[in-house]
Amino acid sequence: MLKERPAFAFPGLPILLLDLLVVLGALALTIQGGLQNDPGRFFYTVPVLVLGLFVLTGLFVVNPNEAAALQLFGAYRGTVRSAGMAWANPFLTKRKISTKARSFESQRLKVNDLDGNPVEIAAIVVWRVVDTAEALFEVEDCEKYVTVQSEAALRALASHFPYDAHEEGQRSLRGSMDEVAAKLKQELQRVLSQAGVEVQDARISHLAYAPEIAQAMLQRQQASAIIAARQKIVEGAVGMVEMALELLEQKGTVRLDEERKAAMVSNLLVVLCSERAANPVVNAGTLYH
Numbered sequence: 001m002l003k004e005r006p007a008f009a010f011p012g013l014p015i016l017l018l019d020l021l022v023v024l025g026a027l028a029l030t031i032q033g034g035l036q037n038d039p040g041r042f043f044y045t046v047p048v049l050v051l052g053l054f055v056l057t058g059l060f061v062v063n064p065n066e067a068a069a070l071q072l073f074g075a076y077r078g079t080v081r082s083a084g085m086a087w088a089n090p091f092l093t094k095r096k097i098s099t100k101a102r103s104f105e106s107q108r109l110k111v112n113d114l115d116g117n118p119v120e121i122a123a124i125v126v127w128r129v130v131d132t133a134e135a136l137f138e139v140e141d142c143e144k145y146v147t148v149q150s151e152a153a154l155r156a157l158a159s160h161f162p163y164d165a166h167e168e169g170q171r172s173l174r175g176s177m178d179e180v181a182a183k184l185k186q187e188l189q190r191v192l193s194q195a196g197v198e199v200q201d202a203r204i205s206h207l208a209y210a211p212e213i214a215q216a217m218l219q220r221q222q223a224s225a226i227i228a229a230r231q232k233i234v235e236g237a238v239g240m241v242e243m244a245l246e247l248l249e250q251k252g253t254v255r256l257d258e259e260r261k262a263a264m265v266s267n268l269l270v271v272l273c274s275e276r277a278a279n280p281v282v283n284a285g286t287l288y289h
Helices: 011-035 040-055 131-139 142-158 177-195 210-251 258-273
Strands: 061-062 065-072 076-082 083-086 092-098 100-105 109-112 116-127 199-207
Touching: 011 040, 011 061, 011 083, 011 116, 061 065, 065 131, 076 131, 092 131, 100 142, 109 142, 116 142, 116 177, 131 177, 142 177, 177 199
Parallel strands: none
Antiparallel strands: 061 083, 065 076, 065 092, 100 116, 109 116, 116 199
């Protein structure tokens, strides 16, 4: 694999000024020779003029966050990264490539998660070229390569996680966004490193169930939330009943046999766990009648 290496290039401005002086001098001598009807002067002024113009073709400009890869008859000769005007052999081909940070958002892909449920997922990837030789000569189109490989990595990643966690501590697409993003960045860096690309960030930008199962999954999530809430209510109600029985027994306010305790526990649980406010009923009789 080709690796980037620095290329030697002369500062462009001094060569430009010197070459312009030579070209203008040769042009002036050529015109003077024509006016003086001196054909012999053309034999040395015209070649100098042509050579001066040819030297000008070796000038090129490198913008900030840009690099120019130099090739001589197809062979890679190095890369110029210094911003400004430079001069190199006119026979060298200068291929410029941007080293700016670039980002793109993938399309919304429909994939199956670990449980086989169809989900829609998209990601934003921030990347930049760090090795110009690999980016230019190891892949056909660097930007297209990044796009295709990013979508392929996103598809593979989504199939390794469930949309929602079903067990305690299980990683999921919705519940472990940071871990999923870190895994996506790691996988992208592994794939894109051969193209001279550094992945600076990768984030999930869109995540949802596919429309055909979205309603069913919403009902499932609502049912899970209701069950979890009910579990908390029951746990709290049992604790309150235990506390009430302990206080009654400690203070000796009333002594209940096991049957009455069971009835009291049943009534308290009904009151505490009910979704509606309880309507009190006053007992006008004795404890047992």
